[in-house]
Amino acid sequence: MDAEAVIEIRGLTNRFGTTVVHEDLSLDVMRGEVLGVVGASGSGKSVLLRSIVGLQTPSAGQITMLGTDVLGASAADRAAASARTGVMFQDGALFSALTVRENVEAPMRERLAVDAPTRAALADLRISMVGLPPEAGDLYPAELSGGMRKRAGLARALSLDPEILFLDEPTAGLDPIGASAFDALLNSLGEALGLTVFLVTHDLDTLQATCDRIAVLAQRRVLVTGTMAEMREVDDPWVQSYFHGPRAHAALGQEAV
């Protein structure tokens, strides 16, 4: 793996009124890695993701993404950096009045100077890459199953051929078979496209199946980073109960003790 950090976060603070979600948080995301971000509910995983992609303005700190100081850059430079990323939100966040193909085309309309037939062909390519049948392009989000909606959300996140993919709870709401199919898809796409993936999840099976490294959010910062095996040695009550609980043992294929 290349040792270049594609995201560098330093001294990040996020405050909502008197609630301090992050304080002096630092984190590096390395090119080509799949980083799983875990933490108790309310620990600020989504706020962290939203801060990096520019949907949340932090109270303090510095975020450098693909060499751009995202909090200090001009709007044009921020937009250029953001065009090199893709985001898939938990519910897919698809436009309900647009077909799947039109949803996947939406980011291209803003950023790519290509004619309509080329745009549609590029969208169809993304649709097939995520394992949806060709006819899914003509369907509306309401006509899709939960698993298909996730794949459509992923196809849209891949619209601009991103270097960094942000995923917020991609397997939430999927049955175990659908979830492990999504994990396999993520692995094969990650490898084929050389993606860096920032993955917020509660799903231990997904962590085990897809992540090179895990970052634990606790006490308003990144408490620890490491591999799944290293997480099991961390001396912290939340990390211990998360990575030694029955679900963790199941994910690791071990007997619960």
Ligand SMILES: Nc1ncnc2c1ncn2[C@@H]1O[C@H](COP(=O)(O)OP(=O)(O)OP(=O)(O)O)[C@@H](O)[C@H]1O
């Ligand atoms: N726009 C906002 N205004 C006020 N408070 C907010 C806002 N967004 C998030 N918060 C608060 O920030 C904290 C962290 O929220 P966040 O959604 O990042 O947690 P999370 O770790 O992703 O949780 P979960 O695992 O339950 O999704 C919560 O206390 C939440 O209420």
